Amino acid sequence: MWPKEIDERRRRMGEIIQRLEKRFPSRHHHPIREAFPLLIATLLSQNTSDKNSSRAFQKLRSHYDVTPHVLAHLQPSDLKPHIEVAGLYEIRSRRIIALSKTVIERFGGDLDAILRRPTDEARQVLMGLKGVGPKTADILLAFRGNRPIMPVDTNIFRVSGRIGLVAGRHYERTRGALEEVIPEKKLGEMHFTLIQLGRDICKPRRPLCPLCPIASLCAYPDKTRE
Ligand code: SF4
Known part of the structure; x- marks a missing residue:
């Protein structure tokens, strides 16, 4: 021991x-540096292989700007052809759209506004977003917020x-x-x-x-x- x-x-x-x-x-560094795309890529990586989550994110990104303002106006069926390779597409697409709306309504579309808060507070706020657990919050804090996590x-x-x-x-x-x-x-x-x-x-x-x-x-x- x-x-x-x-x-x-x-x-x-x-x-x-x-x-x-x-x-x-x-x-x-994480290959994705911007806050909102990093959040979406991390959500797509939950419960799936790296290869499939990476393919889903690249497909999504090649078709849409990965911003809350763009994704909030989509329907789950719009996301399906791009993210279904990552699996659980219905849950993920609904979650991505809902999260985009929340980020707009509560933070003016600026996820970095959360990451500028003190670490513990930012972590609590991130984990208060539906679908964001401790790992996802910590990835954002570590690789976008540059916190020692x-x-x-x-x-x-x-x-x-x-x-x-x-x-x-x-x-x-x-x-x-x-x-x-x-x-x-x-x-x-x-x-x-x-x-x-x-x-x-x-x-x-x-x-x-x-x-x-x-x-x-x-x-x-x-x-x-x-
Ligand atoms: S492979 Fe894993 S279990 Fe085996 S020695 Fe290395 S760290 Fe330990």
């Missing part, structure tokens, strides 16, 4: 970061649990544990790096431990399988 002392925990994570940086080319996705949950940093699948506990041991300036980069580790090596069903650069620092019990 991880040491109790915070300095030791940070030292251990520092070693993990160093090894992962050598293995994976780092990415510091670690959004936690399913890969990051899995890796954090297996290495022994945090037990259970609790969003706030996992986010807090990671933010405690990863330096602020590395949080964005490590968000992408841990996702890549989870996808390429620390796979859900059969983690490829013998190929893993952090195997000697990991608490996962059965690291012999490949």
Whole structure:
């Protein structure tokens, strides 16, 4: 298990970061930088593969300006041919249209107005929007709002649990544990790096431990399988 002392925990994570940086080319920013498109892309990524959510967002973007003023005036059937590849098109399209209307009515169409608020307040306001959970709020805060936050996705949950940093699948506990041991300036980069580790090596069903650069620092019990 991880040491109790915070300095030791940070030292251990520092070693993990160093090894992962050598293995994976780092990415510091989300490829989508504007607030509202980032929100829509993140909504499309819920419960679907990266490939399909990315295709849906690109199709949507090639056909419409992804702004609240444009999307608020569409019907679900207008969105269908573009986003159905991501699945759950009826729920998603209704949600996207409703969210666009809310952003116009409550924030004058300017999602950045929320992101200029203090972090905790902005997070609460974002999570008050229908369909926006903690991960989506944190992605906006981290990659548009430049706040020192670690959004936690399913890969990051899995890796954090297996290495022994945090037990259970609790969003706030996992986010807090990671933010405690990863330096602020590395949080964005490590968000992408841990996702890549989870996808390429620390796979859900059969983690490829013998190929893993952090195997000697990991608490996962059965690291012999490949
Ligand atoms: S050693 Fe295995 S379980 Fe641990 S992080 Fe690497 S792949 Fe995952």
